[in-house]
Amino acid sequence: MELRALLTTCAMAFRKRNIALSRGPTDSTTPQPEFSPSAPAPTQLFPGVRPSPIDGRPTTSTGTLSLDGILAGHAGLPLGHSIIIEESGTTDYAGALLRFYAAEGVVQGHKVHVVGMGEFWGRELPGIAEAKNDKRKEGKERAEKMKIAWRYEGLGQFESARGSPATSRTAAQVSTGASDEPSVFCHTFDLAKRLTLPVGTAINYIPLPRTLSGSPFPPILQNIQHQLSSTPAHTIHRLVMPSLLSPALYPPLASQPSSVLQFLHALRALLRRYPTRLTAVLTLPLTLYPRSAGLVRWIEILSDGVLELSPFPHDHMQSLSTLAGTTKDEERPQGMLAVHKLPVFHEKGGGGGGEDLGEDLAFTLSRRKFVIAKFSLPPLEGDREAQEEAAVAHSAGKMPSKKDLEF
Amino acid sequence: MSPSSRIPPLLQPCIRLPKDKSILLVTSTLGASANWLIIRFICDALSSTAKDGGLSDEINTLGEGGVNIILVSWMQEWEFWKQEARKGGGLDLDRAKREGRMAFVDGLRALFLPDGGEKNENIPVTKTTQTPPVRTLPGGIPARGPAAVPARTTPSASTIPARNLPEQTSASTKQGHYTLCSPDLAHLKSTIQTAVAHLTPTSTSTTTTKTLLILDTPSILLATTPTISPSSLTSLVLTLHTTLPHILVHSHADDPLLSLSTPPQPLELAHHNFVVKVAHMSRRVLSVRVLDTGVARDVSGVLRVTENKVGLGDLRVKGKEEEEDDGNGGREVLYYVKGDGSVRVFERGGGGDG
Numbered sequence: 001m002e003l004r005a006l007l008t009t010c011a012m013a014f015r016k017r018n019i020a021l022s023r024g025p026t027d028s029t030t031p032q033p034e035f036s037p038s039a040p041a042p043t044q045l046f047p048g049v050r051p052s053p054i055d056g057r058p059t060t061s062t063g064t065l066s067l068d069g070i071l072a073g074h075a076g077l078p079l080g081h082s083i084i085i086e087e088s089g090t091t092d093y094a095g096a097l098l099r100f101y102a103a104e105g106v107v108q109g110h111k112v113h114v115v116g117m118g119e120f121w122g123r124e125l126p127g128i129a130e131a132k133n134d135k136r137k138e139g140k141e142r143a144e145k146m147k148i149a150w151r152y153e154g155l156g157q158f159e160s161a162r163g164s165p166a167t168s169r170t171a172a173q174v175s176t177g178a179s180d181e182p183s184v185f186c187h188t189f190d191l192a193k194r195l196t197l198p199v200g201t202a203i204n205y206i207p208l209p210r211t212l213s214g215s216p217f218p219p220i221l222q223n224i225q226h227q228l229s230s231t232p233a234h235t236i237h238r239l240v241m242p243s244l245l246s247p248a249l250y251p252p253l254a255s256q257p258s259s260v261l262q263f264l265h266a267l268r269a270l271l272r273r274y275p276t277r278l279t280a281v282l283t284l285p286l287t288l289y290p291r292s293a294g295l296v297r298w299i300e301i302l303s304d305g306v307l308e309l310s311p312f313p314h315d316h317m318q319s320l321s322t323l324a325g326t327t328k329d330e331e332r333p334q335g336m337l338a339v340h341k342l343p344v345f346h347e348k349g350g351g352g353g354g355e356d357l358g359e360d361l362a363f364t365l366s367r368r369k370f371v372i373a374k375f376s377l378p379p380l381e382g383d384r385e386a387q388e389e390a391a392v393a394h395s396a397g398k399m400p401s402k403k404d405l406e407f
Numbered sequence: 408m409s410p411s412s413r414i415p416p417l418l419q420p421c422i423r424l425p426k427d428k429s430i431l432l433v434t435s436t437l438g439a440s441a442n443w444l445i446i447r448f449i450c451d452a453l454s455s456t457a458k459d460g461g462l463s464d465e466i467n468t469l470g471e472g473g474v475n476i477i478l479v480s481w482m483q484e485w486e487f488w489k490q491e492a493r494k495g496g497g498l499d500l501d502r503a504k505r506e507g508r509m510a511f512v513d514g515l516r517a518l519f520l521p522d523g524g525e526k527n528e529n530i531p532v533t534k535t536t537q538t539p540p541v542r543t544l545p546g547g548i549p550a551r552g553p554a555a556v557p558a559r560t561t562p563s564a565s566t567i568p569a570r571n572l573p574e575q576t577s578a579s580t581k582q583g584h585y586t587l588c589s590p591d592l593a594h595l596k597s598t599i600q601t602a603v604a605h606l607t608p609t610s611t612s613t614t615t616t617k618t619l620l621i622l623d624t625p626s627i628l629l630a631t632t633p634t635i636s637p638s639s640l641t642s643l644v645l646t647l648h649t650t651l652p653h654i655l656v657h658s659h660a661d662d663p664l665l666s667l668s669t670p671p672q673p674l675e676l677a678h679h680n681f682v683v684k685v686a687h688m689s690r691r692v693l694s695v696r697v698l699d700t701g702v703a704r705d706v707s708g709v710l711r712v713t714e715n716k717v718g719l720g721d722l723r724v725k726g727k728e729e730e731e732d733d734g735n736g737g738r739e740v741l742y743y744v745k746g747d748g749s750v751r752v753f754e755r756g757g758g759g760d761g
Contacts, residue, residue, distance in 0.1 A: 221520060257630055265515070268482075269520045272484045292662075341437055348491065350438075
């Protein structure tokens with residue numbers, strides 16, 4: 001009885017916070033069932049936080065289901081940890097990941113801190129996708145998931161790279177026992193929509209000081225530290241740092257090891273000091289700061305997770321698409337994703353949940369989702385030229401040509 | 408189950424401390440952390456009282472007392488080490504700390520982050536924004552407590568807020584726990600010496616006790632503070648070595664940090680310099696790296712152990728040992744850290760070993 005009372009009060013408490021949920025940017029006529037605030041399970045006291053299936057530590061979603069899926073089995077970003085996403089080239093796929101992360105935070109009622117960007121950045125956050133169009137797919141997927149015991153499904157989550165909320169639901173069921181209507185851990189966002197920010201200060205924009213003399217970072221830390229100490233203990237914070245050290249945003253002195261590395265070390269200390277309240281995701285332009293540099297390696301050492309995005313050049317993508325023979329469901333990948341380090345997993349030395357680590361991963365960004373899936377070279381069915389060449393070469397050796405074989 | 412029995416037999420000789428004074432170097436790379444190895448060192452050292460000498464001619468022939476540990480960590484917090492030691496080694500580090508067998512120096516928590524702030528609500532942001540980068544405050548070691556930076560000018564006892572008091576007392580009750588709040592080497596040295604003082608009085612009981620100092624990633628000091636030169640850091644290691652018989656240095660040895668880029672960056676030079684110097688001083692080098700052939704499901708990485716036989720003046724048995732050992736090239740074993748924290752160490756191709 002007591003429990004039930006607690007749950008209902010919790011649910012009421014969350015209802016207020018989830019303003020952003022029910023208001024789709026366009027007039028979403030049917031409020032989706034997943035987004036209605038539901039009673040959290042006893043272990044899951046705060047919205048958007050759930051225990052890791054591996055060791056029970058609290059995790060939160062990155063806003064991208066398939067990214068959650070590759071985080072060494074924790075099925076989310078463990079609180080108190082950070083990820084740095086590196087990207088080479090001029091594309092901004094990492095920025096999309098960052099936006100999903102921030103949007104998920106806003107939707108879950110977390111406090112989002114954005115460094116170096118103005119309010120326009122927050123206004124461009126993607127809105128929640130309507131589930132209507134996904135339903136068909138979801139149903140199909142669920143049908144094929146029935147083959148696997150649902151209990152194990154939640155543990156791995158590696159195969160759940162298809163971006164439907166169904167998987168997060170099953171995982172939540174695993175972790176919380178049998179709750180009928182678990183709250184959504186990871187939402188699906190639509191890049192073509194805009195998130196309606198709730199009234200008040202959902203996003204804290206931390207400006208970069210335009211100093212030419214010192215490190216720009218200490219005020220940032222103080223700002224976050226102040227926010228952390230002045231909010232109640234159950235508020236989850238997310239730190240978003242787009243394009244770390246990019247000269248467009250940061251003063252030249254920022255890339256001195258003494259300023260950026262001290263900052264990252266302090267950030268690491270801050271994360272560890274608030275192991276249940278803070279996460280951080282940063283992006284780093286690799287073209288400006290190559291991985292072969294010692295500075296970048298230190299940045300990676302000081303971060304808990306390191307992912308590298310290598311988008312395919314445009315023409316390559318075209319050729320892949322013609323050769324790939326992809327089905328309609330499967331979008332062609334837009335680049336490779338390399339996992340260099342994962343939170344928790346690597347600091348322990350590896351082992352436990354990282355079974356998928358060695359796979360080649362590719363990512364595909366579409367309007368609704370950022371999918372990370374195993375990369376496999378498509379079958380060479382369309383490689384007609386090579387076959388014909390081979391046939392010509394063989395026909396010189398008295399092999400029957402293709403036409404001769406056809407009836 | 409005694410903690411030492413959790414250490415795989417193949418690993419045992421690698422992490423056993425040499426009989427005489429020694430510096431050991433552990434290197435790791437980005438994908439292959441050496442934290443599990445440091446945990447094994449701690450477990451082996453702390454449990455070495457119950458251990459008999461065994462087949463090796465290493466320590467404990469005289470039944471001497473165990474090995475005390477000072478762990479200085481710039482990368483991980485105490486909680487992490489405690490958890491990992493409990494899971495991987497079945498060891499209660501908190502108890503060891505209470506018993507005066509272990510001291511922890513936290514180089515992460517407050518090194519570049521002014522302490523305090525989480526308990527008090529009323530610290531204005533503007534108060535601290537005026538502080539220049541925290542790094543270069545040679546004398547201005549921010550004291551613990553929220554009012555640190557503005558009140559650096561000798562705060563009288565009355566100005567210290569009352570909320571500061573429990574923290575102070577907890578620091579004193581928390582025996583053996585120290586926090587570095589500046590990258591200054593002199594500060595590091597004095598903190599370590601305080602930690603040594605914490606250890607010795609409680610452990611004078613029976614026989615001579617050794618002390619193992621573990622420096623986890625001291626090279627962060629070089630990377631973050633350009634005023635510290637690698638030679639001053641190595642000379643600090645040597646100075647500490649005069650009083651502490653065993654020092655274990657953990658350092659990252661990734662390619663970008665060791666092989667210099669075309670215009671060599673000061674950061675890379677300093678790191679390279681430091682690692683090479685320590686490697687030359689070391690009696691044994693244990694390096695951990697990922698598999699060259701890619702990621703495997705049942706192998707976490709490769710451990711390479713190189714004994715420095717010609718180091719520090721004992722040139723005597725060089726030829727003989729080279730034959731029976733694997734020469735100066737060292738030997739390599741594979742390891743696999745399991746999800747529960749235990750580790751398996753095995754030869755190449757011998758995956759079945761426990």
